[in-house]
Amino acid sequence: MREHLTRRQVLGIGGALGLLTATGLAASAALSRRPSFTGAVLRSALPLPPAFHVPLPIPSVLRPVSTAGGVDRYEITQREAVLEVLPGFRTPLWTYNGTFPGPTIESRRGRPITVTHHNELPVPTVVHLHGGRSTPEADGYPTDLVLPKGWPGTKPGSHGSGSGHVSGGGHGGGGHGGGHGMHDPRAVVTELTRGYTFPIDQRATLLWYHDHRMDFTAPAIWRGLAGLHLVRDDVEDSLALPTGPRELPLMITDRSFAADGSLVYPSLDPTLRERPGVQEPYLAGVLGDVILVNGAPWPMHEVDATRYRLRILNASNARHYELEAVTDDGRRLDLVQIGADQGLLPAPVTHQQLPIAPAERYDVIVDFSTIAIGSRIRLLDRLGEGRTREVMAFHVARKAKDDSRIPPRLATDLPDWRRSDAVRVRDFSFRAGQLNGGHGWVIGGKAFDPARSDVTVRLGDVEVWRLVADVHHPIHLHLVGFQVLSRGGKAPLPHDAGLKDTISLRPGESAEIITRFDGYRGRYLFHCHNAEHEDMGMMANLEIV
Structure with a gap:
């Protein structure tokens, strides 16, 4: 399966764009025969590191600055940082609190939290808690901007509703458009700081937070503005699922790198200040050629010969994955799904391959107890080609006691909509x-x-x-x-x-x-x-x- 788009395919999509504009969905069948990806690969300009050498990082859990009054309060600073993503190279990133991914927030169902974000980046930002049952004020609407210091067109100390001008101006993409400006009379714009209050009135699940600024979400996430948010509750606690170091958050992303180790992205305006959109070949989506898990390229993680709970998020801009766990001798391990985007399933569902699109999350149990000590299990992407076929690996290091289980019944609180x-x-x-x-x-x-x-x-x-x-x-x-x-x-x-x-x-x-x-x-x-x-x-x- 070819992963890149040839010039003919790019032109074909361009023609299909016009055809679809003219004829609507009648043309969609022609596109259905295209490869199992949408987008074009952006190639890195440096030698890529070998797979399965870098240890898997686990994002730190953010501590609240206050727990008074039954509300947990957190502080996050959005700032530029230079991190070692590829071994031996320094990569400038836009980050939450100086890390990529940003720090993980763990909250409790029914206990509200407030997260105050401070914008020290050179552009406006917006924070969306993806999957959160948020009030509209805290949902991260794309024009509800937090402006950086000295952003053009703002008056010192001005804030509140009615600022209305979004991100320097309107949609553009594919080498066209951009710059016309849009006015949103309902926009709520603040300078430097904004507090987002979340009621956390929802089932236990894996959420994630990311930038959601109008017209510039894609390059902001690509530069590093993404982090995990776990909601816990009593139902989940009662099930004896794998916990502690045997519960692994896995944020899967793809990126591409310049020769000096910096990220590359085909923005029409690399400053992300004025003209939105990407260069023509990437109008269908930007695919990187380096697979990162928790910000590390093709990492390795040492595990016990026990069950592990994998909290998987596809935080890629456009890349789809079809995951499978395979031993070095070719045996596939079951991926036992116990949860989806919005929490636990009624009962486990067993997969051998699991497709995951951008922004989807899956809660999966993998049992390493039948694997010989010293063996390796690779997490592979069946849709990838060459290096992008590999995602990460697990090294089974030792036998250990395992009190976890996979209950035959999981959740009883799912809605019964007919x-x-x-x-x-x-x-x-x-x-x-x-x-x-x-x-x-x-x-x-x-x-x-x-x-x-x-x-x-x-x-x-x-x-x-x-x-x-x-x-x-x-x-x-x-x-x-x-x-x-x-x-x-x-x-x-x-x-x-x-x-x-x-x-x-x-x-x-x-x-x-x-x-x-x-x-x-x-x-x-x-x-x-x-x-x-x-x-x-x-x-x-x-x-x-």
Whole structure:
């Protein structure tokens, strides 16, 4: 399977963009025969390090600065840092608290937290807690900016609603567009600092936080603005799942590097100040040629011959993975899925390969107890080629006592939504389209406009949404989780189990999801989580009233 796009394929996608703009979804079948990825690989200009030599880093858990009044309070500074990502090289990054990934936050269901972010970066930022049941004020709407010191057009000490001008101006991409500016009268803009308060009124699960600034989400995440957030609860605690050092958070990303070790990314404006978008060959998505796990290239982790709980996040901009765990003699280990984006499943689901799209999370148990001491298990990507086929490895170092188990029943608190409960059915197409005279990505034929209301739902209503895609689109709903009802008119796939907040649509594929819009009234989003697609227009407003 070829991983790169040839010039002919790039031109073919460009032609398909125009065709789709003209003819809509009738052209999607032609794209469905394309390879199992969407995007183009950005090649590194330095020798890549050998796999499985660097130890797996575990992101530090952030300590609250205060726990008074039943609220845990955290402080995070967004700042530039120079870190050793590839051995022997120094890489400038944009970070949360000077690390990549940022520090992990662990919270408890029902106990609110406040995270105060300080922006010391050269551009505005926004923080979104992905998968969080957040109030609209704390959801990280793309125009709710935290401005850096001295940002043009701001008055000293000004803050609050009504600033309205977003990120230097409008959508652009694929070598076109950009710079026209958009006004959002509802934007809440602050200078230097913003506190985000989260009620943590949700099931135990793995969330993540990342930058969500309008038009510039993709390059900001690429430069390092991503971190993990674990929610714990009593249900999870009662199940005797692997814990402590046998619970491993794994943030999988891909990146590419210049000859001096710095990151490369095909921004039209490398300062990320004015013109959004990427160079023409990368309009479908940017794929790196180095696979990082927790910020380390192809790491190795030493394990006991016991069960381990892997909390897997695909934090890549556009790369999809199909993971498998394989011994050096070719035996596949079961990947026993116990949770999805929004927490535990009703019962375990066993996979030998597990597809994971950008922003999806899977909670998986792997049992190393049958593996001979001294053996190696590689976590591989079946969609990769060459070096990107490898992800990381585990070295089974010793026998050890294991009191963990995989219960046959996991969660009993999942919603029981039925198709007959839905008060309406909506249809959404996710496809290529025109944007400011150039190539972009649209929902229902429209590129994102923060001032336009796209979908209005009533608080408490159950709805069925029918989604259809031209190429790969991982679709994310803010605030709510959903269940997958069908794919292509057939039953959901095994990895669709449980409560999700992101669904991966494959080229030419349709799916139905069902959800209840509960929680809070206000303005939210749904969008493609291919970050380049998102920046080039593939977002829509969701108003809950």
